[in-house]
Amino acid sequence: MKVISSGFIVGDRIVSLAFSTHPDWSAGFGRRNGFSFVGASAIGKLHLRDGKGREDCFLIRSRGDWLLLLVADGVGSARLGGWGATLAVAFFAEELLSMLSVEEGETILFERRRPRGHDLSLSFPVVGEGVGTLSWYRPVKYKESAHPIDEKECIAWVTNAFEKTHRFLLGIAQKENCSPGTLATTLLGVLFHTSSKKGVAFQLGDGLILEVTRKESRPVVVGREFEVGETAVLTQSNWQEWYQVAHFTWHVDTKAVLLMTDGVADDCLYGPPHDLLHRFGSDIVKELKRFKNEEVVACRLVDWLGHYKAPASFDDRTLLALYR
Amino acid sequence: MEEEVIMDVTLSQGLRHLPVYLLLDTSGSMTGAPIQAVQEGLVLFKREVEKDTFARETVWVSIIVFGREVLNLTQGLVPIDSLEIPSLEAGGYTPLGGALRLLIDSLDRDVKKPVRGGEKGDWKPLVFILTDGKPTDDWKSPRNELLMRKERKVLNVITVGCGPDIDETTLREIAIGPSFKMDADSASFAAFFRWVSQTVKSVSQSVSQPQGENIPTPMPIPPDVLQYIP
Numbered sequence: 048m049k050v051i052s053s054g055f056i057v058g059d060r061i062v063s064l065a066f067s068t069h070p071d072w073s074a075g076f077g078r079r080n081g082f083s084f085v086g087a088s089a090i091g092k093l094h095l096r097d098g099k100g101r102e103d104c105f106l107i108r109s110r111g112d113w114l115l116l117l118v119a120d121g122v123g124s125a126r127l128g129g130w131g132a133t134l135a136v137a138f139f140a141e142e143l144l145s146m147l148s149v150e151e152g153e154t155i156l157f158e159r160r161r162p163r164g165h166d167l168s169l170s171f172p173v174v175g176e177g178v179g180t181l182s183w184y185r186p187v188k189y190k191e192s193a194h195p196i197d198e199k200e201c202i203a204w205v206t207n208a209f210e211k212t213h214r215f216l217l218g219i220a221q222k223e224n225c226s227p228g229t230l231a232t233t234l235l236g237v238l239f240h241t242s243s244k245k246g247v248a249f250q251l252g253d254g255l256i257l258e259v260t261r262k263e264s265r266p267v268v269v270g271r272e273f274e275v276g277e278t279a280v281l282t283q284s285n286w287q288e289w290y291q292v293a294h295f296t297w298h299v300d301t302k303a304v305l306l307m308t309d310g311v312a313d314d315c316l317y318g319p320p321h322d323l324l325h326r327f328g329s330d331i332v333k334e335l336k337r338f339k340n341e342e343v344v345a346c347r348l349v350d351w352l353g354h355y356k357a358p359a360s361f362d363d364r365t366l367l368a369l370y371r
Numbered sequence: 372m373e374e375e376v377i378m379d380v381t382l383s384q385g386l387r388h389l390p391v392y393l394l395l396d397t398s399g400s401m402t403g404a405p406i407q408a409v410q411e412g413l414v415l416f417k418r419e420v421e422k423d424t425f426a427r428e429t430v431w432v433s434i435i436v437f438g439r440e441v442l443n444l445t446q447g448l449v450p451i452d453s454l455e456i457p458s459l460e461a462g463g464y465t466p467l468g469g470a471l472r473l474l475i476d477s478l479d480r481d482v483k484k485p486v487r488g489g490e491k492g493d494w495k496p497l498v499f500i501l502t503d504g505k506p507t508d509d510w511k512s513p514r515n516e517l518l519m520r521k522e523r524k525v526l527n528v529i530t531v532g533c534g535p536d537i538d539e540t541t542l543r544e545i546a547i548g549p550s551f552k553m554d555a556d557s558a559s560f561a562a563f564f565r566w567v568s569q570t571v572k573s574v575s576q577s578v579s580q581p582q583g584e585n586i587p588t589p590m591p592i593p594p595d596v597l598q599y600i601p
Binding site: 093330348351 | 380381384425429485492
């Protein structure tokens with residue numbers, strides 16, 4: 048086994064069942080092997096009005112050359128949907144990454160580095176004051192235990208992690224003496240190997256994983272079509288019937304891959320205008336590349352998610368982007 | 372100095388509607404206080420739903436009456452803030468089957484299904500049927516058509532019977548979802564329309580339902596005056 052580079056964690060993690068510990072607005076960012084990534088999640092207008100917490104969540108983790116990007120939408124009608132979503136991404140990531148590598152247990156000490164020379168003077172208008180939190184989990188060294196990239200094996204890992212996460216959620220529901228549907232959540236993600244530029248994308252439930260190229264923007268996973276107001280969730284017994292997984296290769300003309308929950312997907316999948324999806328994808332890429340500093344991009348992204356106006360768009364909004 | 376952060380991203384301009392159908396019995400037996408109470412209930416319904424910012428943006432309503440005539444009084448679905456409360460008149464029999472036919476026509480004509488790359492689809496319609504008697508025409512065929520629809524599906528047909536002449540078994544058979552019974556006094560009608568308003572507001576703000584299957588939309592607990600028919 049060789050020691051591979053460190054892993055990091057960015058995004059939402061479980062803290063408490065007793066009450067919502069999600070920040071209402073959350074953003075993360077980073078870079079690995081020439082790929083940049085940002086993620087942001089903003090509470091929806093309805094949850095704000097009703098004094099509820101954000102039920103979307105996201106998580107970005109790495110192991111060596113691997114990047115794992117996950118979004119989940121805790122279903123609004125489920126009592127603990129937001130908690131279910133956070134549990135799902137945390138457990139799923141742990142399961143999947145443990146198939147790729149094992150922790151060596153050595154914490155890497157932070158190296159102090161100079162700021163990149165940008166003045167990050169953005170305040171966060173949602174709050175109205177320059178208030179916010181930046182936090183990091185310590186990076187840890189890992190030993191590689193799997194050899195990329197066997198596409199079939201990747202799909203098997205992902206499917207296995209889904210199955211285990213499904214069982215985990217059922218176990219939690221039993222322990223908490225509630226029905227599994229109480230923790231109902233979707234789960235979408237991309238497992239991407241930054242050196243070989245290959246990976247898999249997977250989706251259970253509504254939302255969208257979108258590849259943006261110069262000429263077009265297309266769903267990476269052609270998921271099941273849902274009627275409005277319906278979705279599939281990880282806690283349902285027949286989740287496999289709704290689960291979609293596909294190989295993914297970063298082509299020369301790929302500009303970005305975007306993952307989003309339905310709060311954003313519903314605002315770009317259906318027009319008018321008739322070419323909305325590509326316009327949306329191209330505009331997002333343009334905005335991602337407007338600033339070189341991912342911190343700035345992440346701040347702008349969460350601010351935009353918290354503020355943009357679209358007809359009858361009230362849900363939590365989460366968007367992750369992987370780009371070069 | 373604060374910097375305003377604006378991203379310039381093209382977004383959907385399509386509006387998603389929640390279609391709400393009120394099928395109201397205006398047969399002869401509703402003459403007098405009951406029809407007056409229904410009329411007042413409609414005013415209350417409009418006022419309550421309009422008050423809600425989110426519902427006001429999404430709720431579209433159609434009022435179909437069945438009595439001496441079967442009419443779609445709103446000529447299809449209209450935005451809640453444009454809804455003009457029609458003047459109701461009672462008379463004739465109880466042709467519920469005809470009303471269901473008008474409902475099907477409107478579902479086909481006025482409710483949009485989602486088309487990727489095309490327009491946003493509407494939410495699944497909510498259908499409330501209020502009657503004080505037994506249907507006097509063939510209601511089973513159109514009811515089966517509703518049940519078998521593959522697109523623009525209807526999963527919520529709530530029946531409410533009022534007064535002493537209702538047939539609980541028939542009410543239950545008509546419904547796709549729960550059935551209730553209540554008295555035919557003005558307080559009961561007011562409570563019914565208040566519950567309809569709450570249901571509409573609640574559904575207009577609901578996000579996706581789990582299962583990806585055909586399950587009815589969860590609704591607020593009805594008031595005491597509405598007794599569930601098992």
